[in-house]
Amino acid sequence: MNKIALSLCLAGAFALPGLAQARPVILTTQLKNYSGDGAYLAIYVTDAAGQYQKTLWVSGKKAKHYKNLRDWARGSGLNRAEYDGVSGASVGSGRALKVTVDLADTLIDAGFEIRVDSAVEDGRDNPADVRTALTTQGAGKPTPGRGYVQSFTYDM
Amino acid sequence: MLRRIHSLPALIATLLLVVAAISGAFLSANPAIERLGTSVPANGQISVAALAERVARHYPGAEQIQRSPSGTIIVYFSQDGGTGAERVDPLSGQGIGPYAPSPFTRWVKNLHRSFLADTPGRAVAGVSALIMLVLCLSGMALLVKRVGGWRQLMRPLRGNFSQRWHAELGRVAIFGLLLSALTGLYMSAATFGLVSDGAQTEPDFPGVATTGPVAPIGTLPALQAIDLNDLRELVYPSPGASEDFYSLRTAQGDGYVDQASGALLSWRAHDGVHKTYELIYQLHTGEGRWWLGLLLGLSALSVPLMAGTGVVMWWQRYRAMPRIADNSGAQSADTVILVGSESNSTWGFAKALHDALREAGQRVHTAPMNRLATQYRQAKHLFILTSTYADGDAPGSANQFLARLDRFSDSHRPRFAVLGFGDRQFPKFCQFAIDTQDALLARGWQQSLDLDTIDRQSTQEFARWGEAVGQLFGRKLNLAYTHKHPPTQALELISRSDYGTQVQAPTSILRFGSITPQNRVARFLRRIGFNGLPRFEAGDLVAIVPPGSPVPRFYSLASGSKDGFLEICVRKQPGGLCSGMLHGLQRGQRIDAFIQPNPNFRPASGKSSVILIGAGAGIGPLAGFIRNNTDKYPMYLYWGGRDPASDFLYEPELGGYLADRRLTELHAVFSRVKQGAYVQDRVLDNASQIRQLIEEGAQILVCGSRAMAASIMHALDGILSPIDLDVRTLKRQGRYREDVFGYA
Known part of the structure; x- marks a missing residue:
């Protein structure tokens, strides 16, 4: 019993340096006052060519609507492992979503982008509602969206 | 039992069902309204490619084209950095107005499917659909039982206002309500993953796009091959992304279309499960089937009315149920009193017995005869107080007693005594009490007291019977019964x-x-x-x-x-x-x-003819029915008196009713004149006409003395025998009703 506990502690200690290479990033997504139910959002990282890298956050609980977050759905292959643990409720009209995620340092200032796909039931789908470069300078500067998103900001 | 299955869930869920029904009825009009504002081209007239080409002329920034189930074409586009959505005419591709779904409709939709309470609300909505299903089935079973069989289901109905309307609406709306409940239940089950919602995995994104110049959308072969009426959604590739594809959803399946070659790639046809879910969805919402939507909506509108009349009926039954204070449980009581009563008058006597026995230190359980348990573990004495209905039949609270008696356990049988209530003027005085006594003896029950009877609610006779009961318990029993009736x-x-x-x-x-x-x-x-x-x-x-x-x-x-x-x-x-x-x-x-109230004795709703037969003072209610026949349905009156010069009751009024056609035919006959005759003779004279009217669905209402009613029944049995019918059958169908009184 004790042995197991000890080895778990050791494993934790070895894992820590790996975690240290990531940093918490606060993502703030302010929605417009549109007419419709809660919006489904996917916030994810792509390379400059738009190639999917990693899911940061998914809003909306019903997986059957995920296909409407089109680019993200295509990139992630709607693979459960891609969004497990980083999903929450849909975001109502005019509301803001504020989440903190861990982002690997290797993704910052390395030519990657954050994108937001949005969709609302009986409304339009907005792939790449927001596109913004993931850089240290860009942090804290709001980027306007072209669909349901009013503005998107990430803070490090 | 069936009634309880029907009314208990209904009472609990009334409010939910009414909200679901009214919101559903509102939503059901949408497919029809949408269809009105849409021109739908014939099949084969326009291909998706043709539409997309026309749309491109008006909307260079088109991103997505949707076709709603009712045929509305919606184009999503971006323009000058903003976005928009407009409805377009499928023939010209020209915009006909902005696409802005009404926030109120959306609110009603959320109210309908989740009572505005998200996932928990959706669960409640699912349970409501289940309750609706139970109500439809139990209600149908109750109605079939009431009218006396499936074949009688469409016959005119009788009863007081609430009973009549509840049943009338129910049998019209049942199909719509059943369909709504079943499909709603399926959709709810799909929401919670209990059955498949038909979702298929997305088609695989095609690997590599054909290199080459992007072709104009109207020339793409895959889009040319698809009829507009089969389109669900066409999403354009991201502008400038040559490696991207059109993604296409149709009624038959989903896939991608190459921008350069126009080839259909990664096609995934819909499977049976998907199509089943879509069909059920359509059947529930009426989307794409506007007429069905309207029918379902009309059916749903019956729900608030059914709820109202249902609650009134329940309240009337609840009020009419006699309440016994300090009633012991069936299995803990040492004395059981069972009551057979039609109009609840016997209950007053039962209560007096109940109170007296309690005072004598007994634990007493009093219940309707229909609530006979399968055993009474502690009981030593059973008293049955029952009246008799009509011609020796069981009264309302005892009509299942004899059937239940067969299920009573062989052990734990208390000793019994039967007390019959009735009126000696009637020929089958206390017949049901006698039948009950015989049934118990035949099954080997031990009797504690001989059958006794009470004539016309006599308190003296009841007190005398109480003395005999007292001797069973070895003490004097004071059965003080005072007549109680509703306030006058x-x-x-x-x-x-x-x-x-x-x-x-x-x-x-x-x-x-x-x-x-x-x-x-x-x-x-x-x-x-x-x-x-x-x-x-x-x-x-x-x-x-x-x-x-x-x-x-x-x-x-x-x-x-x-x-x-x-x-x-x-x-x-x-x-x-x-x-x-x-x-x-x-x-x-x-x-x-x-x-x-005597709701069974009145003309049924509906247009079938009514044959009224009476003698002497029995004309009273019949004349009332004719007076109220302002819709002028065919009514035939057969009536017998003694002498037209002396006792032609209602003579002037009847003349007026004949003149304004409230009364179709009058057959008055008199016994104390030359060649005098009785009403049954006149009925026999007109046998062929009466037979034909009954064949066409006529109902018969008889009012008068018991002797006359018996002669009429005999005469009609003779008239009906050639067509394999008899009064018994008509009675069972509710088409033959009597209101008879004792004197000859």
Whole structure:
């Protein structure tokens, strides 16, 4: 019993340096006052060519609507492992979503982008509602969206 | 049992069902409204490619084209950095207005599917659909039972206002409600993953796009091959991304279309499960089937009315249920009292017995005979107090007793005593009490007291029986029963017409009115329809309490409260306390009365003919039915009196009814004239006409003496035998009703 506990502690200690290479990033997504139910959002990282890298956050609980977050759905292959643990409720009209995620340092200032796909039931789908470069300078500067998103900001 | 399965969930879920139904009815109009504002091209007229080409002319920034199930084409586009959505004409591709789904409709939709409470609300909505299903099925079973079989289901219905409307609406709306409940339940189950929602995995994104110049959308072969009416959604590739594809959803399946070659890639056809779910979705929402939507909506509108009438019926039953204080449980009681009663009058006696036995230290359980348990573990004594219904039948609270008796356990049988209630004037006096006694003896039950009977609610006879019961317990039992009846209302005689004194059958038509003060308020109230009378219809009974007797006498009503007066037709009985009092009444004198509804004795709703048969004073309610026949359905009156010169009751009125066609034919016949005859003779004279009317669905209402009713039944059995029918069958179908009284 004790042995197991000890080895778990050791494993934790070895894992820590790996975690240290990531940093918490606060993502703030302010929605417009549109007419419709809660919006489904996917916030994810792509390379400059738009190639999917990693899911940061998914809003909306019903997986059957995920296909409407089109680019993200295509990139992630709607693979459960891609969004497990980083999903929450849909975001109502005019509301803001504020989440903190861990982002690997290797993704910052390395030519990657954050994108937001949005969709609302009986409304339009907005792939790449927001596109913004993931850089240290860009942090804290709001980027306007072209669909349901009013503005998107990430803070490090 | 069935009734409880029906009413208990209904009472619990009434509010939810009404909300779901009203919101559903509102939403059901949408497919039809949408369809009205849409021109749908014929199949094969326009391809997706053709539409996309036209759209491209007007919307260079088109990103997505959707076709709603009702055929509305919606284009999503971006323009000058913003976005928009517009409805377009499928023929020209030109915009016809912005696409802005109504926020109110969206709100109603959320109310309908989740009561505005998200996931928990959706679960409640699913349960509501299940309850609706239970209500549909149990309601149908109840109605079938009530009308006497599936084949009788479309027959006209009887009953009081609520009963009639509840059943009438129910049988019309049942198909729509069943469909809504079943499909709703399936959709709810799909939401919670209990059944498949038909979702298929997305088609694989094609690997590599064809290199080459991007072709104009109208030339893409894959889009040319798809009819516009099969389109669900076409999403354009991201602008400038040459490696991207059009993604296409159609009624048959989903896939991608290459921008350069126009080839259909990664096609995934819909499977059976997907198509099933889509069909069920359509059947629930009416999307793409606007007429179905309207039908479902109309059915749903019946729900609030059914809920209202249902709650009223439940309340009426609840109120009518006698309440016994300090009732012990069936298995803990050492004495059990079972009651068979039609109009609840026997319950008063049961309560007196219950109280006396409790005072004697017994634990007493009192219940309707239909609640006979399968055993009584502690009980040593069983008392059965029962009246008899009509011609020796079981009264309402005992009609399942004999069937239940077979299921009673062989052990734990208390010793029993039966007490019958009835009226010696009727030929089958206390017949059901006798039947009950015989059934118990035949099954080997031990009797503690011989069968005893109570004539016309006699308190003396009841007290005497109480002495015998007391001896069983070795002590004196004080059975003090006082007649209790609903509160009475004083009524005033406003007019009378007298007939029949010359032929020894003094009969009077008495009209009573309410006693209202002669002031301005009262005059105003009368003018707007408040005549101060209790509510009643012709065929109901008025109970009149004569001075000097606590027992009310019942008379059939010849008018409805809407007529503004209460009318009865009364023959003076030799030595009759109440009829004597009534015949001595002068204008302005008063009586005390209350109403006893008799909803089974009145013409059924519907257009089928009505044959009214009566003799003597029995014409009263029949004349009332004719007076109210303002819709002029065919009514045939057969009536027998003694001498047209003396006792032709209602003669002037009947002439007027014939003239304005409220009455179709009048067959009056008299016995004390030359070649005199009785009403049954006249019925036999017209056998072929009556047979034909009954074949066409006519119903028969008989009112008069028991002897006359028996002759009529005999005559009709003879008339109906050639067409394999008899009065028994008609009675079971509810097409033959009697209102008979004791004297000959």
